[in-house]
Amino acid sequence: MTARIIDGTAIAAQIRAEVKVGVAALVAEKGVTPGLATVLVGDNTGSHKYVSMKRKACAEAGIRSFHTELPATATQAEVLALVQSLGANPDVHGILVQLPLPSQIDEAVILNAVPLEKDVDGFHPLNIGAIAMKGRNPMFAPCTPAGVIELLDRSGTKIDGADAVVLGRSNIVGMPASLLLIQRNATVTICHSRTKDIKGTCRRADILVAAIGRARYVTADMIKPGATVIDVGTNGVDDPTKPGGKRLVGDVDFEAAKEVAGAITPVPGGVGPMTIAMLIVNTLKAARRSAGLPAKAI
Numbered sequence: 001m002t003a004r005i006i007d008g009t010a011i012a013a014q015i016r017a018e019v020k021v022g023v024a025a026l027v028a029e030k031g032v033t034p035g036l037a038t039v040l041v042g043d044n045t046g047s048h049k050y051v052s053m054k055r056k057a058c059a060e061a062g063i064r065s066f067h068t069e070l071p072a073t074a075t076q077a078e079v080l081a082l083v084q085s086l087g088a089n090p091d092v093h094g095i096l097v098q099l100p101l102p103s104q105i106d107e108a109v110i111l112n113a114v115p116l117e118k119d120v121d122g123f124h125p126l127n128i129g130a131i132a133m134k135g136r137n138p139m140f141a142p143c144t145p146a147g148v149i150e151l152l153d154r155s156g157t158k159i160d161g162a163d164a165v166v167l168g169r170s171n172i173v174g175m176p177a178s179l180l181l182i183q184r185n186a187t188v189t190i191c192h193s194r195t196k197d198i199k200g201t202c203r204r205a206d207i208l209v210a211a212i213g214r215a216r217y218v219t220a221d222m223i224k225p226g227a228t229v230i231d232v233g234t235n236g237v238d239d240p241t242k243p244g245g246k247r248l249v250g251d252v253d254f255e256a257a258k259e260v261a262g263a264i265t266p267v268p269g270g271v272g273p274m275t276i277a278m279l280i281v282n283t284l285k286a287a288r289r290s291a292g293l294p295a296k297a298i
Contacts, residue, residue, distance in 0.1 A: 003229075003261040006155045008147075012273035015150070016061055018298040019280045023062040026287060034287035035064040036094045036120065036280070037086045041079055041105065042072035047098045054096065057276045063283055066092055076105045080113055087115045093286040094120030096279065117289060120282035122146070122176070131179040139295075140282045145177035147274025148209060148230050149184065155263055157207065157228045159184040165202050167191045167218065167251065168211035173232050177209055198222070210251035218252040226262035232271045 026032050036058050038051050055065045066089070068082060079101070086092050095118045101107050116124055122142035130138035141149075152159055164186040168174035178188050186207065191198050202208055202222040208229045210218050215235035223229060233251030250267030258264050265271055285295045 003258040004155075004263040005258075006151055006228075006230075006263050006265045006270065008151060008265055008270040008273045011151060011154050012147075012277040014154075015274075015277040015281065015298060016057060019063075019277075019284050020061045022284050022288075022298055026284070026291065026293070027062070030291040030293070032287055032291045033062070033064050033091075034094075034283050035066055035092045036096065036283045037066035037068070037089075037092045039068055039070070039079070039082060039086070039095070039097045041070045041074050041098075042102050044100070047100075051098050054276055054279060057280055058283070061280050061284075063280060064091070072102050074102070074105070076109065079105055079110055083110055083113045087113070087118060090290075092118065093290055094118050094279075094283040096121050118286060120279060120286055122282065123171070128171075128176060128179075131176060131183065139289075140285065141180060141278075142172065142176045143278040143282065144173050144232065144271065144275045145180050146278045146281075147271055148173075148177050148232065149180050150278065151230060151265060151271065151274060152207065152228065155228070157263065159186050159207070162186045162206040163204055164188045164207040164209065165191060165205035166209045166211065167198070167202070168213065168232075170211065173211040174209075177211065177232075181207070181209075212251050214251055215249050216251070216253040218257065220253065220256035220260045223257055223260045225260055227260075229257055229261045229264040230271060231265050231267050233267060234272065 040051050058065045086095050095114045097110055111123055116126055119127055119140055122140040127138040127140055130136040164181045166174050166178045169190050169192045178190050181188050199222045203224050205227055208227055211232035215237050231250035231252040235249050236246040237249050239247040248268050289295050
């Protein structure tokens, strides 16, 4: 039996359409247009591409963009002053500092300078802390982990009571994804480099989230028959038939895994599109809060 493919591109498009409706409603009701500020330091090609995609998504949804670029030689004081000025701007409801930052800049200092109510990336320690505490709700959840949960919900995967395994414990994906699953009453195991019997642990999972950063690490014999597999990995592998000699694959051996899993996300076209979709969801939430409305955006 071949797994059902969870189409992240289609689900993200649906979410972006819902955000567009929500933005129009907010403008009509309160005269408030959501605004997202992006800060880009240096000339990293990937960062420029990601920011461009985010700004395009904002434009399509009716969200204003406030974009600033600084040279790679910018000082920490210059970046900090910029973030603080955006934090004081009432037209800016969300601030995204594109990572990585140049080595002379302390990322923690810059990220912590983003006001909590504008932390649409969801990486402020107080937001992460709220996810970890029972009965508390963060102002924002990090975009990629939130996208994982949205994919599970919209694909009809039951989280409540499920056995979930998260491969990877990064601050960006693994840890917050684990905490969000726990919030939804899953029983969660986190696997990492020191975990004994990773294969056996994964085979017990009703939900398997792979965010380990190793191409095709998850093989078919690591998957419980019928499980839902969410592949967060993005790895370049050699492929002479592709422009540039590379192609993108996930952390899961997709072709083999789809013959065992019940549902699975592809790479590309799975989790990737959800990250930007959840970013604009968070921006709309921030704007609604600033207008005195409930935060629920879609």
